[in-house]
Amino acid sequence: MFDSLLKNISQYIHLSQEDFNRFMKPFEYRKFKKKGVVLKEGDYCNFEGFVLNGCFKIYYLNENGFEQTLYFAVEGWWITDIDSLINNVPSILNIEALEDSEVLMISKKDKEHLYESMPQIEKLFRVMNQKSSVALQRRILSLTGKTADKRYLEFLEKYPGLEQRLTQQQVASYLGITHEFLSKIRKKIL
Numbered sequence: 273m274f275d276s277l278l279k280n281i282s283q284y285i286h287l288s289q290e291d292f293n294r295f296m297k298p299f300e301y302r303k304f305k306k307k308g309v310v311l312k313e314g315d316y317c318n319f320e321g322f323v324l325n326g327c328f329k330i331y332y333l334n335e336n337g338f339e340q341t342l343y344f345a346v347e348g349w350w351i352t353d354i355d356s357l358i359n360n361v362p363s364i365l366n367i368e369a370l371e372d373s374e375v376l377m378i379s380k381k382d383k384e385h386l387y388e389s390m391p392q393i394e395k396l397f398r399v400m401n402q403k404s405s406v407a408l409q410r411r412i413l414s415l416t417g418k419t420a421d422k423r424y425l426e427f428l429e430k431y432p433g434l435e436q437r438l439t440q441q442q443v444a445s446y447l448g449i450t451h452e453f454l455s456k457i458r459k460k461i462l
Contacts (some may be wrong), residue, residue, distance in 0.1 A: 273294055273301070273372075273376075274292075274323060274376075274423065274442075275297070276324055276347065276348060277299075277322050277376060278292055279348075280343055280348055281295075281396055281455050282414060283437040284395070284396050284399045284400065285336050285392050285396045285399075286397055286429055287392065291390065291392070292390075292448075294390065295386065295393060296374065298313065298378055298379070298382035298385070298386065299322075299376040299377065299378050300376070300378070300412060301374070301375075301376060301377075302321070302374070302375050302376075302377050303373070303375075304326070304369040304372070304373045304374075304375065304431065305369065305370070305372055306371050306372050307369065307370075308368070308369040308373075308412060309367070309368055309369075310328065310365060310367040310368065310369065311351075311353060311356075311363055311365060311367040312319070312363070312366055312368050313333070313362075313363055313364055313365065314350055314358065314362050315334065315362065315363055316356055316361075316363065317352055317353040317356035317357045317358075317363050317365075318357065318379055318380045318381075319352065319377045319378060319379055319380065320350055320352040320357070320377070320380075321350065321351040321352065321375040321376065321377045321378075322348075322349075322350055322375060322377075323345050323346060323347055323348065323350070323373065323374075323375055324347065324373075325347050325373060325374050325377060326346075326369060326370075326371045326373020326374060326375075326431070327344060327345070327369070327370040327371045327437055327438075328344065328346075328367055328368060329341050329343075329345075329367075329368055329370055329442060330342045330343050330353075330365055330366070330367055331346070331365065331368075331430060331437060331445065332364050332365050332366065333366075337416070339404040340448065341414075341426075341442065341445040341446040342365070342411075343407075343411070343446070344370075344434060344438070344442075344446065345433060346434060346437075348429070349413065350400070351367050351375070353365040353367070354404075356436070359379055367422075369420070370438065370442070371437065381439075393415075397412075406438045408417050414426055415448055420449050420453060420457055421457050421460070421461065423448070424443075424447055424454070424457050424458070424461065427446060427447060440454055440455065
């Protein structure tokens with residue numbers, strides 16, 4: 273179960289087996305059924321979660337009540353509302369399981385304790401946050417500067433095989449278009 277997390281963090285830092293065991297101690301294994309809510313708008317986010325398997329959508333409801341998906345988190349990805357977590361404000365995001373899923377969760381308090389007791393963990397999360405910032409910047413640039421066709425092709429490249437796990441409505445929400453328009457794009461491209 274922890275092998276995928278070890279593989280994930282090994283991209284950024286090296287931990288001995290003993291240190292990895294210390295790192296893993298505060299994580300809690302959680303299962304979520306399909307449509308299970310991990311975080312609801314208005315709640316405070318006090319966790320980060322590593323997806324062992326399954327799929328989540330991280331979204332908010334816009335002014336018109338329509339879902340806008342920020343990202344999907346699949347195996348090897350992390351889930352949280354970083355604004356709520358860092359700034360201790362109510363979340364504007366929702367995190368929902370799209371499939372039966374398994375996650376390793378760590379609380380903000382336990383993560384802070386790891387920072388103090390294991391300095392290399394602070395480096396780990398700093399580097400991961402930097403990579404997340406780059407991904408967010410690229411997503412903003414894509415949404416504001418690229419056509420829906422190009423955004424769809426980027427989606428297919430970024431999330432290979434994920435389209436088969438999602439509804440057309442979910443993909444359209446991620447792309448910022450209607451599912452009818454997505455149908456037209458798919459027909460044109462395929």
